[in-house]
Amino acid sequence: MSRIGKLPIKIPDAVDVNCNGSEIIVKGKFGTLSNSIPEILTVQQNDGSLIVELKSSTRTGRALHGLHRTLINNMIIGVSEQFNITLTLKGVGYRAAVQGKNLVLNLGYSHPVEIEIPEDIKVEVVQNTTLNIKGCDKEKLGQFAANIRAWRQPEPYKGKGILYAGEVVKLKAGKSGK
Incomplete structure (x- = not known):
């Protein structure tokens, strides 16, 4: 399991995150960003945080786990702070x-x-x-x-x-x- 991938992503108050299957849309005061995640990953939205979970632990799955968690975190930081x-x-x-x-x-x-x-x-x-x-x-x-x-x-x-x-x-x- 990826050390970076298992960390929760905190969502600021001014940011709106929508998770529709494999599509993630992040809206904030500086713009709107969207990204699609592979089928091997799922995103769960809890109160004020996102958690990226891995369905099966394969070599490519573990690599994509940390990558997409970082990409989603960069989207949230970008629309809130630039x-x-x-x-x-x-x-x-x-x-x-x-x-x-x-x-x-x-x-x-x-x-x-x-x-x-x-x-x-x-x-x-x-x-x-x-x-x-x-x-x-x-x-x-x-x-x-x-x-x-x-x-x-x-x-x-x-x-x-x-x-x-x-x-x-x-x-x-x-x-x-x-």
Whole structure:
């Protein structure tokens, strides 16, 4: 039995959870998320908590048990609090701006990079070089941040690029440092 899977999920007061067979719908003040669970799992809703139970203890069943419990927990946290990722642009002339539904990045290329912002994600430019990305779906938020970061990943010689908040790039010595 999964250690993570057997933990109960607490439901905040502002969140509404509906379990219809294998479909789970979570509604909160920041949006609505839905997910389907495999047939090997069941979800029971008790007073103020959810419990994900495993029908048969197979190897794939045990793996899916902890996974889907975490996915449901992330859905509940996302619609009640939202997830936040902070990106920092580090480099000479690197800057960002939001224009309508597009994020415009100047990253040292001969042209500005325009990335379309998904509907359920909010992007805020705090300074010219700091981005705050918020959303209720953790998977979409992480993928969007990774797509932005893919334009200029941090390089190990000067430390330039798009970094997550708190990320430290270990610099290499270069050609002269033998």
